[in-house]
Amino acid sequence: MNQDWERLTPLLWEAAGQTAYMVLITLLIGGFLGLALGLGLYLTRPGNLLQHRFVFAVLNLAVNIVRPIPFIIFLVALGPLTRAVIGSTIGIEAFTFAMCFMATFVFARLVEQNLVSIDPGVVEAARAMGASPLRIVRTVLVPEALAPLILGYTFLFVGVLDMSAIGGYLGAGGLGDFAIVQGYRQYDWAVTAVVVVIIVVIVQAVQWLGNGLARRALRR
Amino acid sequence: MPVATSGIIRFEGATKVFPGRGKGAEVRAVDGVTLDIRAGEIFGVIGQSGAGKSTLVRLINALERTTGGDVVVDGTSLGSLSEARLRPVRAGIGMIFQQFNLLASRTVSGNIAYPLEVAGWSRDKREARVAELLEFVGLSDKAGVYPSTLSGGQKQRVGIARALATNPRILLADEATSALDPETTRDVLDLLQRVNRELGITVVVITHEMDVVRSICHRVAVMERGRVVEVGEAYQVFSAPNHDTTRRFVATALRDRPSPEVLARLRTRHTGHIVTVGVDEVAGSSAVLTRTLREHGVDGTVVYGGITEVAERPYGSLTVELVGDGGAVEAAVAALRAVTWVDDHGRADV
Secondary structure (H helix, E strand, O other), rough: OHHHHHHHHHHHHHHHHHHHHHHHHHHHHHHHHHHHHHHHHHHHHHOOOOHHHHHHHHHHHHHHHHHOOOHHHHHHOOOHHHHHHHOOOOHHHHHHHHHHHHHEEEEEHHHHHHHHHOOHHHHHHHHHHOHHHHHHHHHHHHHHHHHHHHHHHHHHHHHHHHHHOHHHOOOOOHHHHHHHHHHHHHHOHHHHHHHHHHHHHHHHHHHHHHHHHHHOOOOO | OOOOOOOEEEEEEEEEEOOOOOOOOEEEEEEEEEEEEOOOOOOEEEOOOOOHHHHHHHOOOOOOOOOEEEEEOOOOOOOOOOOOHHHHHHEEEEEEEOOOOOOOOOOOHHHHHHHHOOOOOOOHHHHHHHHHHHHHHHHHHHOOOOHHOHHHHHHHHHHHHHHHOOOOOEEEOOOOOOOOOOOHHHHHHHHHHHHHHHOOEEEEEEEEOOHHHHHHEEEEEEOOOOEEEEEEEEHHHOOOOOOOOHHHHHHHHHHOOOOHHHHHHHHHHHHOEEEEEEEEEEEEEHHHHHHHHHHOOOOOEEEEEEEEEEEEEEEEEEEEEEEOOOOOHHHHHHHOOOOOOOEEEEEEOO
16 A cells, blocks of 8 residues: 555646646636626626627527536537647647636626626616726626625636546546546545545635635625 | 706707517607706706606716707707717716615725726825815715715715715716605705705706605606606795696695695584685795784684795695684685685584
């Protein structure tokens, strides 16, 4: 057992690094694009600042189509686009691309739902003071919904970590792959258990951080 | 009374039609309103909910665009302006709301500074202006707190400070006191009156409470189903309402006249001749009443009534039981009719 861990520890570190790479890039790119898409959904919704029936219908349909597809199937379906953009359908870059894509659509809906809860009267007051739509996004919508947005982002983190677990399918590695290859397939239950514990600890830590930040943002 | 000049806000057949939802019929929220609001006055718009008054006030700062006619503010026709060109116009018009609409993510100071940021003021000028406004509304000690910790009246005062920040010439108040208790309502109305008097700002007050009109408005328009059914000096509208809707509103603010039920109860206690006599600044005070009765040798006992102020002028009525010899009572009533209106309820049928 001891000797085993001497062999496995460097591999575990490598897997953790791969997971960190996939998750952080996805949170960054998917988070940003998801915020933009979510704002787009909110703003073009009929009755809102930049209402546009057609644009809203298209965005709404796109989110509704992409979001419910199981990620493992989405990976395959996205293949041609992944090849066009990344140049390959396998490897950590190809896998991360697909993750960013899915995360954008998942987060977009979360953002939109949180913005809808903002009192329209506050937006109207900003309009009455002569604020432009862009300024209203920056100084009213995002700050007023900051606490739920942080919680939504924390939720996204867990979802993204979940997606990264099947990285092995495209040879992207990561902790999930490690648990399957070194644990499940070697009948070494202890290895799987260690990975599970690591993931639980990470999720707990991030959730704790997200809750704390949201509480600070909610100065009401 | 402010000096009447040309209209700072002019509605010229202004119409706003909302398309129906789904298969529903379209809604004519504002229907061909022509109205002049004069610079320096407090102008009231009263109506039941759904009468179109909130839409009407939003036409002034183009939060809602007219679908017909036009609105001219300070010489600028709003109908033809693009959304981007409207922003500076809006910045020159302050607005306060029933639900205050303060930003929960900003402190009191941050809320008041918001319109100044939009207008591009420097940080130093902003800070000085915010301090000045906090002083004006009496909230200097609340600068750093978040709105959630304030009472309703304090929130509305922050709303007023925010609306005044950029020195607008017009302040729109949309049901600004409807969410407040009577005492706080009084404070906010006093503040609006100060805004009008000390700063010379034209105030447009939207309300469903005739008491608000009675306390602070110089002129008033009564709205019903998108149309203005009556408009005039507040005092005139109170003393001689022409429209049924207006009469109903006046009755809610003036409770000085006995209803038939009250009159029936009065008769059980008072067997003499009962009359209701109008009291206003033309007819003078109740002293006129007392003198007239004395001259005719008639005893009068006030049994019901009330005198209040409308647009800062005395207004009301007194219901009096008259007791006297022979034709003296009739003569006294005739003499009163010469100076004011008299509602003769006669004697109880014996």
